[in-house]
Amino acid sequence: MFNLIRRDIILQKKMMLIFIPFILFFIIMDTTTTLTVLVASLFIPFNAFYYDEKAETNILLNSLPYTRKEIVASRYLGAVVYMVLAVGFTSLLLFVFNQSFSLDEIAIGSGMFLFFAALTFPIFYIFKPGYLMVVVFISFFTFLFIMENAIPYILENYTALAEYVMDLSTLEQYLVGSLTVMSFYMASWLASTIIYQRKAL
Amino acid sequence: MENVVELKGVTKAFKGFSVDDINLEVKRGFITGFVGANGAGKSTTIKMMMNLLKPDHGEVKVFGLDYKTNEKEIKERIGFVYDGNVFYEGLNLKDIKQIVAPAYKQWDDELFNYYIDRFDLPLNKAMKKLSKGMQMKASLAIALSHHAELIIMDEPTAGLDPIFRREFLDLLQELMIDSNRTIFFSSHITTDLDRIADYIAFIQDGELVVNQSIEEVAENYAIVKGELELLDQDTEKAFVEVRRASTGFEALTNNLKEVNDIFGDSVVIENATLEDIMYYLRKGGVHHV
Amino acid sequence: MQIIISNSSKEPIYEQIINQIKSSILSGDLKEGTALPSIRQLAKDLQISVITTKRAYEELEKSGFIYSIVGKGSFVAEQNLEVIREKKLKVIEEQLSAVIENSKEIGLSFDELQELLELLYEE
Numbered sequence: 093m094f095n096l097i098r099r100d101i102i103l104q105k106k107m108m109l110i111f112i113p114f115i116l117f118f119i120i121m122d123t124t125t126t127l128t129v130l131v132a133s134l135f136i137p138f139n140a141f142y143y144d145e146k147a148e149t150n151i152l153l154n155s156l157p158y159t160r161k162e163i164v165a166s167r168y169l170g171a172v173v174y175m176v177l178a179v180g181f182t183s184l185l186l187f188v189f190n191q192s193f194s195l196d197e198i199a200i201g202s203g204m205f206l207f208f209a210a211l212t213f214p215i216f217y218i219f220k221p222g223y224l225m226v227v228v229f230i231s232f233f234t235f236l237f238i239m240e241n242a243i244p245y246i247l248e249n250y251t252a253l254a255e256y257v258m259d260l261s262t263l264e265q266y267l268v269g270s271l272t273v274m275s276f277y278m279a280s281w282l283a284s285t286i287i288y289q290r291k292a293l
Numbered sequence: 294m295e296n297v298v299e300l301k302g303v304t305k306a307f308k309g310f311s312v313d314d315i316n317l318e319v320k321r322g323f324i325t326g327f328v329g330a331n332g333a334g335k336s337t338t339i340k341m342m343m344n345l346l347k348p349d350h351g352e353v354k355v356f357g358l359d360y361k362t363n364e365k366e367i368k369e370r371i372g373f374v375y376d377g378n379v380f381y382e383g384l385n386l387k388d389i390k391q392i393v394a395p396a397y398k399q400w401d402d403e404l405f406n407y408y409i410d411r412f413d414l415p416l417n418k419a420m421k422k423l424s425k426g427m428q429m430k431a432s433l434a435i436a437l438s439h440h441a442e443l444i445i446m447d448e449p450t451a452g453l454d455p456i457f458r459r460e461f462l463d464l465l466q467e468l469m470i471d472s473n474r475t476i477f478f479s480s481h482i483t484t485d486l487d488r489i490a491d492y493i494a495f496i497q498d499g500e501l502v503v504n505q506s507i508e509e510v511a512e513n514y515a516i517v518k519g520e521l522e523l524l525d526q527d528t529e530k531a532f533v534e535v536r537r538a539s540t541g542f543e544a545l546t547n548n549l550k551e552v553n554d555i556f557g558d559s560v561v562i563e564n565a566t567l568e569d570i571m572y573y574l575r576k577g578g579v580h581h582v
Numbered sequence: 583m584q585i586i587i588s589n590s591s592k593e594p595i596y597e598q599i600i601n602q603i604k605s606s607i608l609s610g611d612l613k614e615g616t617a618l619p620s621i622r623q624l625a626k627d628l629q630i631s632v633i634t635t636k637r638a639y640e641e642l643e644k645s646g647f648i649y650s651i652v653g654k655g656s657f658v659a660e661q662n663l664e665v666i667r668e669k670k671l672k673v674i675e676e677q678l679s680a681v682i683e684n685s686k687e688i689g690l691s692f693d694e695l696q697e698l699l700e701l702l703y704e705e
Contacts, residue, residue, distance in 0.1 A: 095395040102391050103381060148379040154345050155379075156396040157368040293345040323632060466626040489625075491633035507631050511594055564592070 096158065096166035097173060100140045107139055119185055125193040128186075129201025130208070132178040134232075137171040137209065141216050142225050150293050160289050164217070168281045171209050175202055199266065203273045208235055210273075210280035217287045295321040296357075297443050297475045298342055303351035305337055312337050312499040315351070319443075319492075322472045324465065326490030327479035328567060330575065334499040335479040336376070339447045342477070343373065355443070369398060372441030374432045374478075376448035382421035386414060386431055397439040408434035425452040433461075437468070444468070446478035450485050458482075462489050483567035493567065495574070502574055514570055515549045518542065519560035528555050534573040545573035583612060583619070587628050595630055599638035607647055607658055608666065618648060618656040 101108075114135065118128040144150065153163050179198055186193050212228050219227075247254040260268065298319035305312045312334040319325045329335050340346040341353055344360040344367075353360065355367045380389045386409070394400040409416060412430040420428060429449060436444060450458050466489055468474055480486060486493060493510055495503035503510070517532070520541050529535060531551045532544040545565060546552045552562065585602045587595055606612040618624075621639055625632040639656055642648045650656045685695050 095392075098395075099392050102388050103384065105388075143381060143383075146382070148375075148377070149381070151345060151375065152379040155343055155368065155371075155373045155375075156393065157365040158396065159364050290347075292347070293340065463626075463629070466629065469632060470620075470622045470626060472622060488629055489631055491631045506633050508596065508633055508637055562592075 093162055093166055093169070096153075096162065097170040099166075100136055100170060100174070103143050104136060104139055107135075111135055115182055115185055119182075119189055119191065122191075125182075125186065125191075125197035126201040126204065129179055129182055129198050130204050132182045133171075133175040133202060133205040134208070135178065136174040137167070138225075138228065140167075140170075141228075144216075145224055150291075154293055160291075161285055164281065164285045164288050167213060168209075168277070168284070171213075172206075175205055199269070203269055204239065206273045206277050208232065210277045211235070213280055214284045214287060217284045217291060297321045297355065298477065299352070299354040299357075300338070300341070301352040301354075303338075303341060303348045303353060305341060305346060305348050307337075310334075310499065312341075312496075315496075315501050317494055317501060317504060319475060319477050321475050322469075323491035324469060324476040324478070324489055325492040325494060326486030326567075327477060327494050327496065328483055328486060328571060329479070329481065329496035330571070331481060333496045335481075335496060336447055337499075338496065339445060339477075339479060342445060343368075343371070369439075370442045372436035372439065372444045374429070374436050374444070374446040374449045376451055378420055378428045378432070380420050380432070380435075383419055385417050385419050386434075387416045389420070389431075389435070393435055394438075399439045401438055401440060404440075405434060405438035408437055426454060426457050429453060429461075430457075433464075442473060443475045443477065446476070448479055448481070450480055450482055458485065465489060483571060487567050495567075495571065497574060503570070510567075510570070511564065513547050513549055514565040515546055515552065516563045516565045516569055517544045517546055517552055517556070517560050518563070519556065523556060523559060531555055534576050536573075536576075545569060585624075585628060587630065596634050596638040596641070599624075599628075599635065600641055603638070603642060604647055607661060612658045614658055614660045616658045618658065620655050 111132075115128065115132050118131055154160065179202055183193065183198065212231060215227060216224055257265065257268070296318040298317070300315050300317040303312065303315040303317075310332075315338060317338075327335055327338070337346065341348050342355065344353070344364060356370060358367050360367060381392075384392075390405060394402070394405075408414075412427075412434055414427065414431055414434060415423075420431065423431065429452070433449070436446075450461060453461065462485060465476055465478075469476065490507055492506050493503060494501060505513070518541060521537065524535065524537075524542060531548055532546050535542050535544040549562070552560070583603070583606060585599060587598055589595075591598065593601075603612070603618070612618075618639075619627065621635045622632055625635045628635070639648065639650070643650060643656070646659055647661070648656050649659045682695070690698075
């Protein structure tokens, strides 16, 4: 399992060189920390899908002594591992460039990443490779758009829900937020596993 | 004799194509050649052996084990080579090894280096920069470096030049010195199999039409040539398919004994190559031998 | 041990192997107890299938020319040369009778036949 996760690093060694300027670009452009964290977290997992799409990776991995359950699990666990690394790395860069950032921003950024990953990962298991990356790009911007517009909308129109959230203590907010994201992520994981096990390669 | 792979009544249907009721046994310690025209169902069958595809009906067993419960144990003992590169084309062999090696408990670095040397493979060149022959050698080096008992190959010789094809066949025979090893490989180049295969499985339009040892094939099948007058409704029954010309007939039999009984010395009998058999069966469209 | 296989011969490959090993044994080139190459080694050397060499060895074993010990390989068996010689003589006698019969049919004299035999024997 660890080998499957490590695979992404071997695969993306050269990509790592782009990773640093890529994150720096977002920091210099002075985007919100939330967006920087979100984008930094997306980098490795989605690149991995991109690589897998180009080669017949599914055939390779399934011919090696791995089960399909493990292959899917490595994606979902790997995404979390790489997200933690990306968050650490981004924080370090922010610190070096003397930019202020809050834990809230990072938490929201990672939460959004997990949410987005949960939404899109199953796509890679449902459809045949081809234009999946394009689909994901489009859905990413749609996702950002919705996030930016829908949240204020919900806060305005569903005041009861908004008030309920606002009334919670910070700790409770974190707890509810992470539980929601986690259960969503787990559901997506389960769905991908079921889909992938039936998939013809 | 022990079966390494067993397919029982395996059926898989796609739109406009299906593999039908395949019963196939791959014997331990031998080379089984899997022949058939392009699109006959070779890759589909191999994919089911590798659990890349699940059959609609029927049972697949490898080493007597079931994929449902023993997937990892089975794949641990299989080396695979596919038609076309399944490795990341941007990576070099060193990196690919780093990805593949830890997957196997029995990976042997020394053995891997031996094959790298023997095949003259560059470790630092990206896969996509290698020729087709080199890519195949690279896949082979990877497939052979974890002491696999069963080596499954899908069209390994397609796109290879004749010299390397010959070297490749020599290598397979070398591997077969180990009596515990089994090789199953598909090819539409039948001369590969004429030389070294012990068993022949021949698939046509999704059906297994021949499944015999090469000795049985040589004993039963032959090309028969003779004068047209010899043919009539009864005598023709001895043939799978007859080709007539104004100068005489040429036919394939799968019952050489009967041909000898009927025609004796009045016909010329020649060994049938696998290509002959493939050609005539294709024309005759005979099912179930 | 030398074996030459012809792919274009009508004689099946396993028979070619059997006959050549037999004649090596009968001519004394292969002595009693000599180890033969393993089935798999022979297949590799001759570039033919294992099942073919296996069949050849099995038949040689059946007719008593070789014996096999599990895990050790195959060896040339003790030959009762006198018995073999007698068997061969009997075959030659039969064949010669057929020759004489044929000769008589076309009126070939004994002297002419002897001359022909001498000529062929010299070759």
